[in-house]
Structures are given as C-alpha cells and as structure tokens.
Amino acid sequence: MKNLFHLLQIDLDLREYKPALLCFISAFIVTLLIIPPIISIVKKLGLFDHPGDHKIHSTPIPTLGGIAIIAGMMSALFMWFPFSSDGIQFSFFFSVGALLVVGILDDLRGLTARHKFVVQCGLAAVIALTGTRIISFEGLFGINELPLFAQYSITMLAIVGITNAFNLIDGIDGLAGGLGFMSLAVLGTYLSITGDMSYALIAFALAGGILAFLFFNFNPARIFMGDTGSLVLGFVIAVLCIRLLQVNLFAAKPVLQHAPVFVLGIVLIPVFDTMRVFAVRIWSGHSPFMADKNHIHHLLTRTGVSHNFTAKLLCFFHATILVEVFWLRGMQQEFILLIQIFSMIIMMFVLKNLKFIFRKIKSIEIPVQRLENLGY
Numbered sequence: 332m333k334n335l336f337h338l339l340q341i342d343l344d345l346r347e348y349k350p351a352l353l354c355f356i357s358a359f360i361v362t363l364l365i366i367p368p369i370i371s372i373v374k375k376l377g378l379f380d381h382p383g384d385h386k387i388h389s390t391p392i393p394t395l396g397g398i399a400i401i402a403g404m405m406s407a408l409f410m411w412f413p414f415s416s417d418g419i420q421f422s423f424f425f426s427v428g429a430l431l432v433v434g435i436l437d438d439l440r441g442l443t444a445r446h447k448f449v450v451q452c453g454l455a456a457v458i459a460l461t462g463t464r465i466i467s468f469e470g471l472f473g474i475n476e477l478p479l480f481a482q483y484s485i486t487m488l489a490i491v492g493i494t495n496a497f498n499l500i501d502g503i504d505g506l507a508g509g510l511g512f513m514s515l516a517v518l519g520t521y522l523s524i525t526g527d528m529s530y531a532l533i534a535f536a537l538a539g540g541i542l543a544f545l546f547f548n549f550n551p552a553r554i555f556m557g558d559t560g561s562l563v564l565g566f567v568i569a570v571l572c573i574r575l576l577q578v579n580l581f582a583a584k585p586v587l588q589h590a591p592v593f594v595l596g597i598v599l600i601p602v603f604d605t606m607r608v609f610a611v612r613i614w615s616g617h618s619p620f621m622a623d624k625n626h627i628h629h630l631l632t633r634t635g636v637s638h639n640f641t642a643k644l645l646c647f648f649h650a651t652i653l654v655e656v657f658w659l660r661g662m663q664q665e666f667i668l669l670i671q672i673f674s675m676i677i678m679m680f681v682l683k684n685l686k687f688i689f690r691k692i693k694s695i696e697i698p699v700q701r702l703e704n705l706g707y
Contacts, residue, residue: 337433348544351535354407358539362403366547369399370554378439380555392552394438397560401431402535412532420529423570426454430494430566434559444620447562448491454566455490459483463573467580470589471664489568496601497565498558499608503628504550505642507601510649511564512541515598518571518651524586527578534571537564550639565601572597586693588660592667596656600627600649603675624672630682648678 370393370648377468379391406547414420433450436442463484468474477485501507519534541564547553572594579590587593595602609619616621624633631641652674659667 334593348523350411351519351531354411354532355535355539356578357407357410358403359538359543360403361406362399362540362543363546365399365402366396366544367579369393369395370547374553375378380438393554394557395435395559396548396554396556397431397434397438397558397563400537400540400544400556400560401427401563403543405535407536407539408532413529414534418461422457422474423463423533424555426457426566426570427563429454429561430562434557434562437562438557438559440657447558448495448620451491451494451562451566452487455487455494456483458570458573459478459486463570463577465489465573467576468591469580469589469664471668486573489573490566492605493572493598493602494562494565496598496605497568498561498604500626500628501556501561502626503632503638503641504552505545505548505639506539506628506645507561507564508545508548508556509642509646510600511568511641512538512545513539513646513649513653514568515571517597518568518575521575521586522571522578525575525578525582527574530571530574533567537567549642550637570599589664589667592664592671593656593660595668596652596671599647599652599671599675605671607679627679627682630679 373393373395378394380394408414429450433442433447437447459482464482465477466482467476497507497511500510515534515538519531519538522528522531522534543555544556544560548556575587576590576594579585579587607627608623610621612619612621612627628641628645628662631644632638636644655674656667656671659670664698
C-alpha cells in the first residue's frame, strides 16, 4: 500500500488561478457579512419593495441588496485587481458606478423606463468608444468583420439589451441571481483560459457576491437585489460577453469555436424572454416598456408551481443550454443558433402548458394505481 500511495496524490498547479479564487472568496465573505446589517437598516428606514399589480410577492420585502453585491465585488477587486489608468478600465468602473446610482434612485424613488434607457445608452456608448466592441460575427450568416458604424451600434444594442433582460427577469426569488451566477462562472472560466485574467477577476468577484446574496434571496427571500443589483449584473455580464468575443477573436489559439453563438447561449434565457415579451406587447398595441405578468417565470407560477421550484427549473434549463452549445460547437453556427431558438420555443411551450401536462400525468397514474390495488 505504501508503494501505491503516490497514486492518491494529485498535483494541481492553481497558481495562475489563485487571484480569481481569492476574488471569488473575498467577495463572497464581504457580501455575506454586509447583507444582514443592510437588511436591518432597510427595515428601520422602511425601504421595502411593496406588493403591486405587476409583482408576485405578497408581503413587503427589504430591497437594495444590490448594494451588498457591488460592495462585495468592489472590495475583492480593490484587494486583488491590477488597476491601471487604462481608458477601458476607467470607462467600465465609471459605468458600474453610474448604474449603481441609477439603481439606488430607482429603488428609492422610482425612475421612468425612458430615463433609465437614456442612461444605459450613454454608458453603452462610452464602453464602445473606449474599445470594448463586437468586431466580428466570425462567419455567422457569412458575416466576418463588421463596419465601424455597425460595431458601435450592435455593441450598444447588445449592452442595453442584456442589461434590461436581466433587469426584467428579476421577478421571483433567486432567478436573476441564479442565472447570473452561472453565466458569470462560465465567463470567468473562459476569460481565464484565454489569458484575460483582469476581466476574469471581475467575473469571479461578482459571482462571489451573487452566490452570497442567494443565501438571503432564495424563497422565502429576506432581501431583493432591486434595480441596484439587476442593472449592474446585466451590464457587467454584457461587457464580459463582448470582451470574451474580442479576446477569443484575437487569440493565437482561440479557445471557443463559434464564439458568437456560444456567448448568446450564456444570456439566451433572459434575452429571448425579453424579446418575446416586447413582441407580445407591441403586437397587442402596448408600449414594450409597459410592465405586465407575461415573463417566463410568470408562465410557471401561474400553473401553481412555487417560486423556489420555478427558479431552480429555469436555472436547470440555463445549464442545459450552456452544455448544449458546448456539445454542438463542431456544427455550423447557423444550425446551432436554430437549435437554440427551437429549444427556447419548446421550453416556452412546455412551461406554458405545465399545468395541463401535470394533469395528464395524474390521470395516467390513477388508473395504474387502481390496477395495482386489484392485484395486477
């Protein structure tokens, strides 16, 4: 046995990933420690998210949990991130700070969708102008390098769209946080593999803060992240997606084949759901920014499924899509995109008819039980 002891030893060189791990752990601990005091302060000041016509929760819940998440992320980055005077870094952290202020104002006073949209467009323009842009579609639909105007416009559309997608899907306990954590973990992993450790640290720092927050946010939630958290979460994920496209495109050995459709898979559920809801609102003659209860999580909760199960089921679908786009990476991009869209349509149909499916299953189980009782 002594001669075979070396077989039980595993030599893992984690030195390159040590900063990422430290960022994740630091953000997790700081957020975990900050949230309880924030809950107490919010309760004393009466800063609750009150129930309403377009909200699912039935009792007032403390909000502003996003402050703890961002505080955890920034604390970790102050300890481990290699800050510089680079314009790209400055524009990113300036934008995060600006969105944090907008989110706090929205949670406290309530801002119009138009005001938030204008700010998001301005910040997306700053990000694009400083160099973080979608440069190429890498052969998707026969398109490679984009004209400069298209780079700016598509980048702004992607940032504003993904930011709002995560903001809008934050409708039940644990959903936006769960989807966001999984997306950040994938982004951080691939950014690390491509060698872009700076942005990988951002991904892991925010992931650590989100994971700590989920301990207080899964049903029954003790605090909501509010727009303070969901706007920053969506924005950071959008910028990291674009960054991954860039570094993968210019890498000597790209780690991602068909990066555009892979990155789309990282944000597919919130983006597809937002596009679907906007299309339904416009088709019905309403403003696309009008609040309603037609989001993907509403389809589930209306069938009588609990918030907890709904969030976990959608996170499971999200993981399935991530695995799917990885497995299909050898196929032509257009086919992968078609499969992604087809998968979302099937998922929407199943969720919308879940109550009917459960009823059918029960009707089948009852005759089977009767046969068992008769001795068959």
